[in-house]
Amino acid sequence: MDGSKVALVLATSAGGVGRHVRSVADGLRERGAKVVVLGPASADELFGFTESGARFVPVEIADRPHPLGDVRAVARIRRLTRDADVVHAHGLRAGGLAALARLRTAPAPLRLGPAAPPLVVTLHNASIAGGLTGAAYATLERVVARGAAEVLAVSPDLEERMRALGARSVGLALVPAPATPPSPDLAPSHEPESSQDARPSQGTAAPSRAAAVPPEDHAAAKRIRAELGAGDAPLILTVARLADQKGLPTLLDAAAGWARLDPPALVVIAGDGPLEAGLRDRIAEENLPVRLLGHRTDVPALLAAADVAVLPSIWEGQPLIVQEVLRAGRPLVATRVGGVPVMVGDAALLVPPGDAGELERAVRRVLEDRALADRLASAAVERASRLPTEDDAVDQLLSVYDRVMRTVF
Template identity: 35%
Template sequence: MRIVFVIGTSTGGVGTHVKALARDLGAAGHEIGVIGPAATDEHFGFSLLPGVRFAVLELGTGIGPADAALIRRQRGLLRSFDAQIVHAHGFRAGLITQLTLRTLRSRPRFVLSLHNRASGQGLRGKVETRVETMLARGADLVLGASTDLVERAQELGARDARFVPAAAPEVTPVSAEAAAATRAQLASTYGFDEGAVIVLAVGRVAPQKNYPMLVRGLGRLGDTTGSTNPTRTADAARTGQDASRTKQDAGDPALVVLIAGAADETVLREVRAQYAELSAASAIPPLHFLGARSDVAELAAAADIYVLTSVWEARALVLQEALISGKAIVATATGGSTELVGDAGVLVPDDDDRAFAAAVAELAGDPARCAELGARARARGAELPGEREVAEELAGIYTELVSAQVG
């Protein structure tokens, strides 16, 4: 089959998912094209995949007069690809693709994957709902990365909506020696004891990840448990920089929180200021921002507890990786996270810093409970579909759509 993927700006899960699909479907003998921004190609390397043709379409994020030029360019690209299936990922890519397909006399089958929910309020929310409705009703098939997205598409009038997961990349096992070395390096770099309980969050410092809730939870930890030792330096509290542990009470395990991921600088400044204000008023666990990292597997192996505080996630790849790695998990019960984690972790209500603090405190003081949840997570992770399985499922769906069109 001749399949074209359309993707907008991405540095995370959506781009990872589309790259895996392009790679695996191309390896299976299908003709694959990818259309998207140059920066997305630079980040994921679509144009470097064997047998994959990449074409630049600078989709951007806002709706405006420039969209007419995008539609004209995409129309020419789709004609050159002679696609049988056009599979757009996300609202922006879906909107431009649907408008483009309306201009074609003979159009391919249109598949839309939803990876996020619309979250606008007021006038913006009304506009987003109109776009959602148009896309749901205009696509031949809507795929949701979580069941709530499928249900939303059905509510808006989709003729066919199904759940297809975005699978996590294969997780390379990390040896105990490598994990210990990573722990030692982190302790040395950020000034905490190697015996500390490491709480790890992985994800871009952006509004969706709700790190302010994490910080509020840290502020409550002193009230919920006596097992943590939230010592910090006065200088760090005054300047708003990452805090470093200065001492550790005998028999009282320290707790340190690490956040790995690129940052929206405005959001990062706000979270740092929030942390500085709380830590100036009372002793709370140290918090360090690691920035974008290429050693996430090693970080996860070195950590004791994995946390995800997002206001919403469809099927977070980092959460899947934590399951596969066998981590004790504390996550907000939103979107697809509930069905993904099940009883293999501790789920807390969205934006509930009190429940979050209680869950982290419990695990920090109970290694046996951590080990139990880690074992459950590993078993759950072993059941998750891999990237090749998802690609094969999609190939079957594409064949079904093309056959129906021919019939």
């Protein structure tokens, strides 16, 4: 791969996709590739491509269809990738526009330019939109399936969909959570506490934390609980963007049941997004035991403090937060969607999406059954040891790039 030119393309991203592309860019450069990243200027500000030493060229690709802006983006991608050895687009929007950029003219979907570089597309999300937006995304799926030399999907259902649409080659993407530097809050204490003193007793409603949380994490956990005013209450944590895909209305439905625990559980949601105002209004109107924390950078400390992590999403691929939960050795309750079952194996309780009753009962089981909580925590640690690494992801991509650059289609 030494000296090969790789163009990475991404659309507007607020989280996981941008972090993954940054990780890929860094890994490819370390292996000797010449990398250029094409994406919205906001992506460079959020993920620091230029600061890392990568070449970044702004190309405004919105997260939703924008006809005039999309035409401009296609032309710009075509011009900027003309001398690339391989183009790797991340996400359906970026992938669709990158596929169109390989064409001589848009009306001829199979007529490629004479020097069009091979295209790899990683699909990170399924579309849950309906109406005209949903139709536009379905069209982009067909464009990607027909225009990409390789499609990497983050979940088995996306793999199946791409194969059904006639994609040439489809594989499962590796999207590991970037390594998280140790938080100052999680540094070893000079006087580590015993596991029995890690936090106040919670009676019959609290799982044992000794199996998963090492002594050096106790100070961070106690600080977080004091900040939240959790007291002896079981602490339920969700880390998610406040958006439709994340299933947060179902979480609020279930929270009413957790309020009847003794002592009542406290639910905290770390993240921001477009649903914040509506969620905040509902929490106040129904007097739910839920707190919105906004964007947080201390997720490891939040996990150390939590009794159970919850992922109530309608759909997920390989969510980074699930990998963080597993690495932290915390009990997890998640929805049985997308790539989640393959990721977690037996290290989580899985429930149907949108079923508040099943979600409420599963979380209650973890909070009331110490043996179950300990089993899930131990299984999480074991599962985390088998998660792919950032090096694994780069190795996979180098193999894919080598294959598509040797293939004429």
